[in-house]
Amino acid sequence: MTDTETNPAENPFLDVSGVVERAVAAAPRWGALDPVARTGMLRAVADRLDSAGDELVPLAIAESHLTETRLRGELFRTTFQLRFLAGVIEEGDYLQACIDTSDDLWPPGPRPDLRRSLRPLGPVAVFAAGNFPFAFSVAGGDSASALAAGCPVVLKAHPGHRQLSARCGEIVTRALHEAGAPEGTFALIEGDDAGRALITHPDIAAVAFTGSARVGRLLFDIAVGRPKPIPFYGELGSVNPVFVTTRAAAARLDEILSGYVASFTLGAGQYCTQPGVLLLPAGVLDRDRIRDTVCAQPPARLLNDRIEGAYQEALGHLRQRPGVEVIVEGGRQLDGARTPTLFRTTVKSLVADAEHLLAECFGPISLIAEYDEESQLVEVADMLEGQLTATVHGEVDDTIVPGLLDKLAERAGRIIWNGWPTALSVTWAVHHGGPYPATTSPLHTSVGAAAIGRFLRPVTYQNVPDPLLPAALREDNPLRLPRRVDGRYIPASPAR
Amino acid sequence: MTDTETNPAENPFLDVSGVVERAVAAAPRWGALDPVARTGMLRAVADRLDSAGDELVPLAIAESHLTETRLRGELFRTTFQLRFLAGVIEEGDYLQACIDTSDDLWPPGPRPDLRRSLRPLGPVAVFAAGNFPFAFSVAGGDSASALAAGCPVVLKAHPGHRQLSARCGEIVTRALHEAGAPEGTFALIEGDDAGRALITHPDIAAVAFTGSARVGRLLFDIAVGRPKPIPFYGELGSVNPVFVTTRAAAARLDEILSGYVASFTLGAGQYCTQPGVLLLPAGVLDRDRIRDTVCAQPPARLLNDRIEGAYQEALGHLRQRPGVEVIVEGGRQLDGARTPTLFRTTVKSLVADAEHLLAECFGPISLIAEYDEESQLVEVADMLEGQLTATVHGEVDDTIVPGLLDKLAERAGRIIWNGWPTALSVTWAVHHGGPYPATTSPLHTSVGAAAIGRFLRPVTYQNVPDPLLPAALREDNPLRLPRRVDGRYIPASPAR
Numbered sequence: 002m003t004d005t006e007t008n009p010a011e012n013p014f015l016d017v018s019g020v021v022e023r024a025v026a027a028a029p030r031w032g033a034l035d036p037v038a039r040t041g042m043l044r045a046v047a048d049r050l051d052s053a054g055d056e057l058v059p060l061a062i063a064e065s066h067l068t069e070t071r072l073r074g075e076l077f078r079t080t081f082q083l084r085f086l087a088g089v090i091e092e093g094d095y096l097q098a099c100i101d102t103s104d105d106l107w108p109p110g111p112r113p114d115l116r117r118s119l120r121p122l123g124p125v126a127v128f129a130a131g132n133f134p135f136a137f138s139v140a141g142g143d144s145a146s147a148l149a150a151g152c153p154v155v156l157k158a159h160p161g162h163r164q165l166s167a168r169c170g171e172i173v174t175r176a177l178h179e180a181g182a183p184e185g186t187f188a189l190i191e192g193d194d195a196g197r198a199l200i201t202h203p204d205i206a207a208v209a210f211t212g213s214a215r216v217g218r219l220l221f222d223i224a225v226g227r228p229k230p231i232p233f234y235g236e237l238g239s240v241n242p243v244f245v246t247t248r249a250a251a252a253r254l255d256e257i258l259s260g261y262v263a264s265f266t267l268g269a270g271q272y273c274t275q276p277g278v279l280l281l282p283a284g285v286l287d288r289d290r291i292r293d294t295v296c297a298q299p300p301a302r303l304l305n306d307r308i309e310g311a312y313q314e315a316l317g318h319l320r321q322r323p324g325v326e327v328i329v330e331g332g333r334q335l336d337g338a339r340t341p342t343l344f345r346t347t348v349k350s351l352v353a354d355a356e357h358l359l360a361e362c363f364g365p366i367s368l369i370a371e372y373d374e375e376s377q378l379v380e381v382a383d384m385l386e387g388q389l390t391a392t393v394h395g396e397v398d399d400t401i402v403p404g405l406l407d408k409l410a411e412r413a414g415r416i417i418w419n420g421w422p423t424a425l426s427v428t429w430a431v432h433h434g435g436p437y438p439a440t441t442s443p444l445h446t447s448v449g450a451a452a453i454g455r456f457l458r459p460v461t462y463q464n465v466p467d468p469l470l471p472a473a474l475r476e477d478n479p480l481r482l483p484r485r486v487d488g489r490y491i492p493a494s495p496a497r
Numbered sequence: 498m499t500d501t502e503t504n505p506a507e508n509p510f511l512d513v514s515g516v517v518e519r520a521v522a523a524a525p526r527w528g529a530l531d532p533v534a535r536t537g538m539l540r541a542v543a544d545r546l547d548s549a550g551d552e553l554v555p556l557a558i559a560e561s562h563l564t565e566t567r568l569r570g571e572l573f574r575t576t577f578q579l580r581f582l583a584g585v586i587e588e589g590d591y592l593q594a595c596i597d598t599s600d601d602l603w604p605p606g607p608r609p610d611l612r613r614s615l616r617p618l619g620p621v622a623v624f625a626a627g628n629f630p631f632a633f634s635v636a637g638g639d640s641a642s643a644l645a646a647g648c649p650v651v652l653k654a655h656p657g658h659r660q661l662s663a664r665c666g667e668i669v670t671r672a673l674h675e676a677g678a679p680e681g682t683f684a685l686i687e688g689d690d691a692g693r694a695l696i697t698h699p700d701i702a703a704v705a706f707t708g709s710a711r712v713g714r715l716l717f718d719i720a721v722g723r724p725k726p727i728p729f730y731g732e733l734g735s736v737n738p739v740f741v742t743t744r745a746a747a748a749r750l751d752e753i754l755s756g757y758v759a760s761f762t763l764g765a766g767q768y769c770t771q772p773g774v775l776l777l778p779a780g781v782l783d784r785d786r787i788r789d790t791v792c793a794q795p796p797a798r799l800l801n802d803r804i805e806g807a808y809q810e811a812l813g814h815l816r817q818r819p820g821v822e823v824i825v826e827g828g829r830q831l832d833g834a835r836t837p838t839l840f841r842t843t844v845k846s847l848v849a850d851a852e853h854l855l856a857e858c859f860g861p862i863s864l865i866a867e868y869d870e871e872s873q874l875v876e877v878a879d880m881l882e883g884q885l886t887a888t889v890h891g892e893v894d895d896t897i898v899p900g901l902l903d904k905l906a907e908r909a910g911r912i913i914w915n916g917w918p919t920a921l922s923v924t925w926a927v928h929h930g931g932p933y934p935a936t937t938s939p940l941h942t943s944v945g946a947a948a949i950g951r952f953l954r955p956v957t958y959q960n961v962p963d964p965l966l967p968a969a970l971r972e973d974n975p976l977r978l979p980r981r982v983d984g985r986y987i988p989a990s991p992a993r
Contacts, residue, residue: 029903029907033903074605074606077604077605078605081604081605092984094981094986099925099926100926101922101924101925101926101927107922107924108573108577109570109573109574109577109922109923110570110920110922112922112924113916113920113922115922115924115926115927116926117926117927117928117947120906122939123907221721221726222721222722225717225718225721225726226718229882229883229932229933229934230717230721230933230937231933232938232939232940386725387725397962397964397965402965403965406961406965407525407529410616410956410967411525411619413956414954414955414956414957415956415957415958415959416956416957416958416959416961417959417960418958418959418960418961418962418965419960420609420959420960424606424609426597426603426605426606426608426609426611427605428597428603428608428611429595429597429981429983429984430595430596430597430611430612430613430957430981431597431611431613431957432613432955432956432957434954434955436725436954437725437726437727438725441726442728443618443728443954444728444950444951444953444954444955446955451955454940455940457940458910458930458932458939458940459910459928459930459940459942459947460906460909460910460911460912460928461910461911461912461926461927461928462911462912462914463911463912463913463914463916464913464914464915464916465902465912465914466893466914468893469893469898469899469902469914471906483986485590485925485926487925488588488925490590490979490986490988492986492988
């Protein structure tokens with residue numbers, strides 16, 4: 002066989018339709034599994050990935066240039082996430098089971114017996130990200146939450162870590178197979194053409210994507226432009242501004258600046274939550290000191306040549322904006338590793354040139370904007386586009402803070418107080434989302450327990466006899482779910 | 498002033514931007530109201546509408562040709578819905594308040610204090626429907642759920658009942674004003690150009706629409722094609738097929754057929770849940786008998802000339818499809834009232850010509866398709882597009898039924914057993930939605946408690962000090978909300 006014949010990207014439609022057909026065949030069986038059975042299979046995937054750590058981490062280092070410590074932590078986070086989501090479906094509230102028994106005295110007229118729970122949407126297309134080779138890739142949050150919801154996953158691998166993706170794909174597929182999941186529950190495809198064919202495939206029910214605003218919007222437009230439009234959950238990017246009040250700067254500037262530098266250079270600045278802009282009172286910045294802090298960061302290579310190219314372009318572009326100056330000049334070592342670059346401007350220039358200065362820059366780069374009046378913080382907050390995060394360093398009784406937090410809550414999905422956006426915990430209460438362009442779907446999160454809800458839709462059964470109801474809605478509650486009955490929430494039976 | 502000067506549709510952009518500006522100004526204040534305060538205002542709106550019944554119902558009769566009984570019932574349903582949704586926000590679970598306290602031992606790394614609840618999206622555009630002048634119009638489910646969520650509403654009135662809309666709009670606006678709601682919480686606009694200007698306005702955060710698939714798709718495309726796309730909740734239409742098993746037909750054919758005729762002719766067949774297709778075993782239909790049943794229905798005028806025209810077109814179109822015959826010929830009386838028309842075909846013809854025969858027809862019209870083998874029921878179910886409802890008349894131990902219900906749950910939002918889709922209750926567990934083209938947003942309902950969720954998005958607060966948190970998330974739970982704390986659901990304090 003020639004190379005052409007073996008490369009699936011050469012014949013994306015043929016390959017993709019076979020993969021989707023198998024996912025369609027798997028969907029009713031994977032979706033109908035008792036949540037507890039699905040739980041065991043998700044845990045089996047996590048176990049297999051953990052066991053393969055010594056094989057996978059070196060592959061990830063070679064392809065992503067990220068450090069071993071970071072990647073081992075990321076793999077742990079990934080398998081923790083699979084187990085955490087397994088626990089969420091085991092608990093059962095995610096099904097939102099709800100029963101209204103029949104009521105002849107219901108005011109607008111007799112009410113039939115109505116029982117609602119959620120069911121899986123069907124096969125989901127997941128587009129892996131490049132910057133988290135584990136946690137937002139093959140077995141990352143999107144795949145884990147779609148599988149947990151009961152949806153087969155067709156994963157479009159990221160070209161930045163092909164070998165790692167292929168190997169993780171094999172491990173996930175095999176672990177599911179050995180645990181008894183239907184064939185076709187998980188598959189991996191490669192190539193942009195195959196990705197586009199996937200989104201347009203009539204049997205794909207939803208798309209999850211993590212990546213750039215440019216590509217995300219392009220794929221969003223395809224998904225909503227289909228004859229049958231489908232939900233597109235795109236996490237696109239964010240500037241993640243940080244607001245420092247006058248009193249916070251007076252009280253602990255050094256601590257704030259060293260936290261800032263650590264956050265914007267973390268993972269070579271390649272986090273979607275990287276703080277791209279820091280707002281500081283004018284006149285407090287000690288340039289020598291911050292230069293020392295920035296220069297103390299270890300140089301790091303960017304993920305790949307494409308990102309390196311875009312980074313160089315962003316550097317050149319920012320340098321030319323009016324009112325913007327370089328205060329720490331980064332560079333590139335012979336091995337390709339980058340030292341960070343830091344820019345400075347005034348809030349006045351930032352506001353005047355927001356389109357260019359309040360824009361995401363991927364890589365170890367950030368901008369400090371100095372304000373004269375604290376009220377300018379609210380002015381900047383008010384002109385923000387949708388953000389994944391916004392951070393405030395302040396004092397509890399700063400008069401500006403309540404209004405600033407209100408304004409930021411209108412614009413961002415997560416509000417951080419006296420901390421940094423780059424640490425993102427996988428929990429029940431976390432939200433990783435935000436208004437456009439942070440995401441294409443402001444109601445949803447791609448991280449945490451609620452991420453599962455993206456892949457479920459309600460169905461109500463009216464007067465359906467008990468033996469014909471799904472288990473979640475039967476009178477004797479065989480799944481021991483928490484349920485809302487006649488308007489009242491009834492916790493799961495403790496016998497569970 | 499000339500007519501042109503007084504008609505806002507002549508200058509839609511000017512008018513719409515003023516209206517939206519006032520909604521933007523109202524949004525933070527309306528959204529920040531304690532749910533209990535908002536509750537009182539929704540109830541005030543309901544009270545005012547109830548008091549105005551004797552004025553509103555005659556207006557509605559004149560403009561819609563619907564009967565007084567139907568319209569009085571619909572007005573009651575509308576005000577019940579406002580009060581029901583007020584109760585839902587009072588209960589508080591709709592905010593999905595969730596707290597993860599800080600945990601240094603959280604496996605992937607120390608977890609900060611994370612607190613999430615939902616907040617209103619911002620000003621919502623609601624497009625009223627023509628077929629329910631109260632329940633899906635000015636103060637209908639979309640307006641009620643957006644207002645309950647804390648979002649100001651700009652309502653685009655339906656041209657089919659302009660006077661009624663204007664009067665309802667005045668009543669809602671005044672009731673809100675007198676109850677202390679911020680100016681701009683509710684406004685009404687008219688005209689298609691104004692409607693389009695509304696959807697493209699950058700400060701509109703979401704759109705709710707009930708109407709035809711054609712117009713719905715057109716407006717959906719505008720909403721998702723914006724520079725900043727916004728959620729578009731369109732309820733577009735449905736064939737609402739009814740499947741009758743062999744044994745059900747043998748046991749109670751007369752009862753089924755009289756229920757069917759009553760359902761497809763209800764409100765002159767102008768329900769989005771009208772059963773457009775009934776599948777019966779071949780050879781059981783007594784044509785004389787069903788003709789008598791159909792002819793016993795009172796003639797009724799369609800909503801307006803546009804719908805009358807589309808109805809005539811659909812009649813002519815269906816008549817020409819291969820294998821389709823008229824078994825009850827309807828007609829039009831001198832006063833414009835219509836008697837119903839009933840068609841018959843075979844399931845074989847239905848399957849061969851699904852694009853035309855499994856399509857929504859608005860008005861007193863339906864199609865009986867006869868099957869030879871019960872297995873053809875599953876075949877038809879499998880080829881359905883997304884539906885609001887699907888109904889089965891069967892016996893609990895019919896062997897075909899479990900597979901049929903599974904297949905229908907893949908395609909429809911509500912599954913009805915031995916009943917009719919046209920009765921739709923406003924409750925906690927109801928779902929009025931379904932996969933495209935039934936709606937543009939398969940995760941959401943436009944009726945019932947869950948309808949509020951369309952207009953809310955999550956925000957997570959990380960390590961934010963208690964006095965700076967929204968009330969929903971404060972440690973002492975001043976709103977007495979049910980909350981999930983460290984993964985465990987804690988019901989609302991009974992002291993409430």
